[in-house]
Amino acid sequence: MTEIDLDLSRYQLGWHDDVDYVFKPRRGLDEAIVREMSGMKGEPEWMLKRRLKSLRAFEKRPMPNWGGDMSEIYFDDIYYYIKPTDHQVDEWDDLPDAIKNTYEKLGIPEAERKYLAGVTAQFESEVVFHRNREDLEQLGIIFCDMDTALREYPELVKQYFGTVIPLNDNKFSALNSAVWSGGSFIYVPKGVKVDMPLQAYFRINTQNMGQFERTLIIADEGSEVHYIEGCSAPVYTSDSLHSAVVEIVIKPSARVTYTTIQNWSNNVFNLVTKRARVEAEGHMEWIDGNIGSRLTMKYPGCTLVGPKASGEVLSVAYAGPGQHQDTGAKMVHAAPETTSKVVSKSISKDGGRTSYRGLVHVDDGAYGCKSHVQCDALILDDDSVSDTYPYMEVGSKDAVIGHEATVSKIADEQLFYLQSRGLSEEQAMSMVVNGFIEPITRTLPMEYAVEWSRLIELQMEGSVG
Amino acid sequence: MFSTLTLPSPDAALPPVPDWLASCRADALRRLHDAAPPNSAAEEWRYSDVDDVELESVAFGAGPGPSVRVEGPALDGVTVGAASEFDGPAADSVAQALASTLDDGDPISLVSLVGLSDPLVIDVAPGRTVAEPIRVTIPVGDGIGAHTAAVVVRAGANSDVEVVVSSDGDDVESLEIVRIVVDVASAARVRIAEVCNVGSRVRRISSVVGRVERDASLSIAHAALGGAATRTRFDARLVGRGASGDLRAVYLGTGDQRHDLRTFQRHEAPDTSSNLVFKGALDGRSRAVYTGLIHVGHDARGTNATQSNRIIKLSDDTWAESVPNLEIHHNDVRCAHASAVGPIDEDQRFYLESRGVPPEVAERLVVAGFFEEVLGAFDRSGEGAALRSTVNERLGAGA
Numbered sequence: 001m002t003e004i005d006l007d008l009s010r011y012q013l014g015w016h017d018d019v020d021y022v023f024k025p026r027r028g029l030d031e032a033i034v035r036e037m038s039g040m041k042g043e044p045e046w047m048l049k050r051r052l053k054s055l056r057a058f059e060k061r062p063m064p065n066w067g068g069d070m071s072e073i074y075f076d077d078i079y080y081y082i083k084p085t086d087h088q089v090d091e092w093d094d095l096p097d098a099i100k101n102t103y104e105k106l107g108i109p110e111a112e113r114k115y116l117a118g119v120t121a122q123f124e125s126e127v128v129f130h131r132n133r134e135d136l137e138q139l140g141i142i143f144c145d146m147d148t149a150l151r152e153y154p155e156l157v158k159q160y161f162g163t164v165i166p167l168n169d170n171k172f173s174a175l176n177s178a179v180w181s182g183g184s185f186i187y188v189p190k191g192v193k194v195d196m197p198l199q200a201y202f203r204i205n206t207q208n209m210g211q212f213e214r215t216l217i218i219a220d221e222g223s224e225v226h227y228i229e230g231c232s233a234p235v236y237t238s239d240s241l242h243s244a245v246v247e248i249v250i251k252p253s254a255r256v257t258y259t260t261i262q263n264w265s266n267n268v269f270n271l272v273t274k275r276a277r278v279e280a281e282g283h284m285e286w287i288d289g290n291i292g293s294r295l296t297m298k299y300p301g302c303t304l305v306g307p308k309a310s311g312e313v314l315s316v317a318y319a320g321p322g323q324h325q326d327t328g329a330k331m332v333h334a335a336p337e338t339t340s341k342v343v344s345k346s347i348s349k350d351g352g353r354t355s356y357r358g359l360v361h362v363d364d365g366a367y368g369c370k371s372h373v374q375c376d377a378l379i380l381d382d383d384s385v386s387d388t389y390p391y392m393e394v395g396s397k398d399a400v401i402g403h404e405a406t407v408s409k410i411a412d413e414q415l416f417y418l419q420s421r422g423l424s425e426e427q428a429m430s431m432v433v434n435g436f437i438e439p440i441t442r443t444l445p446m447e448y449a450v451e452w453s454r455l456i457e458l459q460m461e462g463s464v465g
Numbered sequence: 466m467f468s469t470l471t472l473p474s475p476d477a478a479l480p481p482v483p484d485w486l487a488s489c490r491a492d493a494l495r496r497l498h499d500a501a502p503p504n505s506a507a508e509e510w511r512y513s514d515v516d517d518v519e520l521e522s523v524a525f526g527a528g529p530g531p532s533v534r535v536e537g538p539a540l541d542g543v544t545v546g547a548a549s550e551f552d553g554p555a556a557d558s559v560a561q562a563l564a565s566t567l568d569d570g571d572p573i574s575l576v577s578l579v580g581l582s583d584p585l586v587i588d589v590a591p592g593r594t595v596a597e598p599i600r601v602t603i604p605v606g607d608g609i610g611a612h613t614a615a616v617v618v619r620a621g622a623n624s625d626v627e628v629v630v631s632s633d634g635d636d637v638e639s640l641e642i643v644r645i646v647v648d649v650a651s652a653a654r655v656r657i658a659e660v661c662n663v664g665s666r667v668r669r670i671s672s673v674v675g676r677v678e679r680d681a682s683l684s685i686a687h688a689a690l691g692g693a694a695t696r697t698r699f700d701a702r703l704v705g706r707g708a709s710g711d712l713r714a715v716y717l718g719t720g721d722q723r724h725d726l727r728t729f730q731r732h733e734a735p736d737t738s739s740n741l742v743f744k745g746a747l748d749g750r751s752r753a754v755y756t757g758l759i760h761v762g763h764d765a766r767g768t769n770a771t772q773s774n775r776i777i778k779l780s781d782d783t784w785a786e787s788v789p790n791l792e793i794h795h796n797d798v799r800c801a802h803a804s805a806v807g808p809i810d811e812d813q814r815f816y817l818e819s820r821g822v823p824p825e826v827a828e829r830l831v832v833a834g835f836f837e838e839v840l841g842a843f844d845r846s847g848e849g850a851a852l853r854s855t856v857n858e859r860l861g862a863g864a
Contacts, residue, residue, distance in 0.1 A: 364784075379796035382763070388791040392806060397781040400807040407793045407800040 028076040031055060034178055037081040041147055041181075044154055050167065054177035057168040064171065067357070068295040068324040073269055078241055080179040080212070136194070141225075142187040143198055146214050149185035156187060160218055164247035164277045164303070173273040176212045176245040183213030183244065188223040188254075197259070197445055199228035215246040219254035219282075226257040228445065240268045242293075248276035250284055252306060257285040261448060263292035263455065266322060270296040275330070280306030287443055288315040290325050291455055299357060301330030304338035311340045314440045316452075318459055319352025319384070328358035328389075329373075333399070337368040344375045345437045348384035349459070355387040356405070364395035375405035378436055380429075430460040483549050485556045486583070489563055493578035500572045512754040512786045513696065513725050533585040533614050536600040542593035543626070548584040548617070559586055562617055566646050566674040571698070573670050577613055577644040584615035584646075587628065591621030591650070598627040598658070598846040603643055605634025605663055613642040620653040620681075627656040629846045636664025643671035651679040651705060658846050662691040662855060665720065672698040679705030679734075686842035688852055689716040689724050690859065696725040703730075703737035703765075710739040713839040715852075718751025718783065719859055728757040730772065732765040732798075743774040744839055746832045747783035748860065756788040759802065763794045772802040777809055777835055779828065779860075829860045 026033075034055055038048040063070060136143055142153060150157050167177040188194060219225055242264060248256055256276065264270050270293040276284040286300035302311025313329035331340035346354035356375045377386040388405045410432050418428035434441070434453050441449045535545050548559050563584065568574045587599060603614045620626055630645060641663070649655045655675075663669060669692045675683040689695050701710035716724040730739040745753050755774045776785045789802045809831050817827035836856060843849040 365781075377793070379793060379798075381796055382766075384796060386791070386793045388789075388802070390787075390789060390804070392785070392787040392804060394776075394778070394785045394787075394806045397778045397783065398808040399778075400805075402803070402805045402807075403787070403789070404803040405789075405791060405801065407791060407798065409796040409798070 027079055029055070029078070029080050029179065033080055037179065037181070040081075041150075043150060044158075046158060047150065050162065051178050051180075054167040054174045055179075058171060058174035058178055061168070061171040061174060064297075067297045067326045067355075070269065070271075070295065073241055075175075081181055136198075139192050139194075140189040141192060141194065142185065144185055146183040146185050146216065147181070149216075153185075153187070156218070157185070157216070160216060160247070160249050162247070164249060164275050165245055165273055169273060172243045172271045173245050176214060176243050176273070180212045180214035180245065182211075183215040183246075184217075184227070184229075185215070186217040186225065186227060188217075188219045188225045190220045190251075191222045192220075193224040194226065197226040197228045197257075211240075211242045211244070213244045215244065217246075217248045217256060217258070219248070219250050219256045221251045222253045223251075224255045226259070226445075228259045228448065229261075240264075242268050242270045242272070244272045244274075246272070246274040248274075248284060250276055250278045250282035250309075252280040252282060254279075255283040255285075257287065258300075259287040259289075259444060259448065261289045261291070261452065262296065262298075264296075265292060266294050266320075268293045270294075270298065272296075272298040274298065274300040276300075276302045276311065278302055278304050278306065278309040278311060280335075281308045282306060283310045283312075285312045285443075286314070286329070287440065288313065288327065289440070289444075289452060290315070290317045290327055291459070292323075293325075294322060295324045295326065297326045299328045299330045299359075301332065302340060303332045303334060304340065305334050306338075307335050308337045308339075309335060310338060313340075313342045313344070314443055315342075315344045316437045316440045317344070317346040317354045318456065319346070319348045319354045320459060321350040321352060324353045324355070326355040326357060328356050330359045331361070331371055333360070333362040333366045333369040333371065336366050338366065339369065340371045342371075342373040342375075343439060344373075345440060346375075346377045346386060347380065347433060347436070347456075348377070348386050349380040351383040353385040353387070355389065357389045359391040359393070360401055360403075361391075361393045362396050362399040362401065366396050367398055369396060369399040369401075371399070371401045373403040375403075376436070377405070377407040378433065379407065379409055426460065430457045433460055483552065483556065485552075485560050486549060489560050490579055492564070493567065493575045496567070496569055497572055497575040497579055500569050500575060512756070512788075533616055534602045534604065535585070535587075536602065540595055540597070540599070542590040542624075543595055543599065544586075544588040544590075545599075546586055548586050551586070559584070559617060562619065562646050562648055563615070565676070566644075566672075566700070573642070573696070573698075574644070574672060577615065577642045577670075577672070584617050586617045587619070589618075589620045589624040589626045589653075592623050593621065594625040595627070598629045601628060601630045603630065603632045603641070605632055605637065605639060605641060605667055612639060613644075615644040615646065617646045617648075618655065618657070619648045620650060620655045622650040623652040624650070625654045627658065627846055629658045629660070629848060631660040631848075632663045632667075632669070634663070634667075636666050638666045639668070641667060641669040641671070643669065645671070645673045647673065647675040647683060649675060649677045649681040649683050649708075651681055653678075653681045655682070656684045656845070657686070658843055658848055659685070659687045660843075660848055660852065661687070661689050661695060661697075664691060665693060665722075667692050669695045670697075671695070672700070674698075674700040674702075675710065676702045676704055677708040677710060680707040681705065682709045682711070684711040684842065685713070686839065687712075687714040688840075688843065688848075689714065689726070690852075690855055692722065694723040694725070696727070698727040698729075700729045701731065701739055702733060703739060704733045706734045706736050708734060708737045710737075712739070712741040712743075713842050714743045715836045715839045715856075716743070716745040716753060717836075717856055717859060718745070718747040718749070718753055720749045720751065722749070722751040724751070724753045726753070726755045726757075728755075728772075730757075730759045730770055732759070732761045732768045732770060735765060736767040737765060738769040739771070741772040741774075742838060744836055745774075745776040745785070746779060746835065746860075747776060747785060748779040750780070750782040752784040752786075754786045754788075755804075756786075756790070757802075758790045758792065759800060761793045761795050761798050761800065765795050766797045768795065768798040768800065770798070770800045774804045775835075776806045777832060778806065779809065779832070825861075829857055832860060833857065 034051050278284050284302045290296050317325035317327050319325045329342040344356045348354045360371045362369050390403045415428045677683045759770045761768045785806050787804045789804045
């Protein structure tokens with residue numbers, strides 16, 4: 001038996017750059033902090049009011065009594081707002097060296113320069129590096145960070161902000177609405193199709209610093225856009241909180257794909273609210289990969305409000321030692337002939353726990369709806385745990401709603417076959433696991449798919465025992 | 466159902482029963498006072514109607530003697546008697562069987578013991594195969610308050626027995642709380658067939674709790690047809706290596722009926738297997754909730770478990786919720802669940818109609834075929850035919 005103790009976050013991304021922060025307010029959260037934050041950002045009055053209202057909602061709401069163990073989130077021990085540099089920069093070369101180094105280690109420059117479109121790299125709470133491709137601007141696409149959007153397109157932001165996820169939707173969306181900072185804003189005009197995916201990298205880089213980015217994507221009629229969000233964070237000893245809110249507005253016949261690769265270090269609580277509002281014949285696709293964090297609770301949702309709207313969630317979760325991935329999907333069919341599909345694959349190993357938690361709701365009178373949910377779980381050893389909690393609420397008569405789930409270990413026959421072809425047991429396991437999640441990997445852009453397969457391979461090292 | 470629950474105080478005078486039974490009840494009552502009241506905000510009660518059942522008038526049984534009847538002649542190797550007739554170690558073991566199945570998270574299980582007058586105990590001697598099913602009838606209360614009844618079935622090692630439980634009585638407004646506790650010793654085989662076809666004004670809360678030891682098997686078949694509202698809980702605890710459990714149920718909702726079904730398949734030992742097949746058809750304005758859990762413990766290597774709940778919706782005003790859950794703590798398992806909610810298959814309907822079958826009959830035929838997988842389990846005890854015609858009649862009567 002070979003035990004190679006490999007922890008990915010330590011193995012590959014376990015560095016920590018020292019960055020001088022311009023402003024570092026105290027820990028904890030109260031009205032003064034929110035006012036100070038809003039004032040420093042020079043926000044309009046309505047946003048400040050909203051933040052304060054959200055803060056009250058956050059304070060009032062109890063902690064959720066379901067999902068993972070959140071007893072070690074100490075809200076008073078978190079920095080709610082940090083500004084990494086004193087102003088935003090337009091050129092890559094203008095970035096402080098320490099920040100650039102961090103990105104170098106993530107391999108961003110090569111990947112981006114070769115393949116990718118506009119870059120919004122989120123370092124700490126605010127976007128420090130941001131470059132719009134000229135042709136995006138020519139098409140009328142707005143792609144900037146949320147704070148900039150609030151300054152430059154206040155009307156647009158005011159019209160849509162908080163319309164998909166109300167500020168008091170849940171405790172963590174209320175928290176985010178009170179202290180949000182950074183995140184992306186995208187507006188795609190009518191009929192415009194963006195060929196290249198837009199992407200942003202996120203990174204938490206201060207001990208006990210919560211990151212509360214806020215993303216709003218508006219896809220106007222008949223438009224198409226693919227947004228990619230990738231996360232990685234260095235390892236720290238004390239716990240961090242990441243609580244983002246992502247709202248997507250899909251106008252009739254528009255299509256949005258939102259891809260997330262989440263690889264927070266194993267001390268981060270990742271409690272994220274993501275939801276799309278899909279109008280007639282629109283389509284939303286969430287592709288969600290969760291490999292890092294201590295606890296992730298994330299249930300990307302689609303509220304299908306227009307006839308023939310459709311939603312899809314493809315998710316992969318990997319839970320290693322000490323990790324709990326509580327992920328799933330939420331599909332609300334509020335209009336006739338809407339369809340949804342959820343495919344969830346999870347792998348738990350070395351005491352990790354994966355949970356699928358999902359809801360399919362069909363309103364009374366939403367005739368002709370179809371939904372299918374499929375959850376497959378692999379448990380790689382005796383210590384690991386897998387749960388499935390699907391909820392189905394069906395009001396209309398002719399809705400066709402299905403759910404199926406299987407939980408198993410890797411079949412001995414598969415391992416035997418591969419080993420008889422000369423692969424080591426470890427290689428064989430890694431290959432089976434990669435095959436298991438292939439339906440989702442193949443939907444990723446090429447370089448993400450490669451990175452994802454590699455991450456899985458790394459996690460699988462030392463799995464034979 | 467229990468928002469207005471008021472309980473007797475722990476030292477309230479209860480009807481005379483043997484001390485051990487009284488202390489069993491007092492214990493349950495204390496726990497009930499400590500337990501959180503049912504609340505629709507809690508996950509356990511999320512989909513249940515917890516607003517319109519009043520328990521302040523739980524009828525605490527009139528005294529010794531089971532409120533449950535057993536039909537048929539005495540059988541060799543089978544002892545049937547009221548729990549109050551037991552004393553010494555025999556009484557202790559009954560008390561233990563009753564207490565071991567309580568769940569503080571489920572106040573109903575506690576209420577069922579608090580209000581219990583005198584359980585009926587059926588003991589089957591080890592090695593004994595009982596050829597004829599034992600028929601138990603639970604009379605529906607007289608309409609005054611809630612009415613509780615319990616049956617304890619204990620099958621000795623390597624015995625074989627079938628118990629048919631049915632509820633019987635007038636259609637009066639009443640609340641029935643029924644608890645069936647089954648202890649299956651090693652290599653024994655027990656089948657419980659429960660037919661719930663009470664009147665349309667009866668509300669019924671029942672649970673069937675089974676503990677299955679090494680190489681033993683427990684099959685439960687349940688038909689929820691009548692009643693204004695039913696909540697039925699099934700627990701199959703597989704505690705011995707090689708134990709198996711089979712849970713089947715049909716539920717038919719018409720009018721304003723509500724069916725609430727809750728299942729637990731607990732695998733606590735290696736090489737255990739369980740299979741669950743639930744089928745429901747909803748017509749009128751009926752509602753159904755299914756919540757199930759397969760739990761595979763750390764020691765349950767080689768578990769094989771399946772769980773499937775399927776619902777046909779016959780009318781637009783029905784509402785169905787299905788929550789089939791899995792919690793798996795071991796990797797060497799095979800576990801699958803499936804759940805589906807949908808209308809009658811159009812192809813099947815078309816086929817029948819093209820053969821000249823009138824639409825409403827076609828619908829009934831499809832439902833009958835859909836239910837057959839479960840109703841077949843009632844044939845052995847001879848209940849099948851009656852159930853089929855009941856289903857047919859109720860569907861024919863329309864919503």
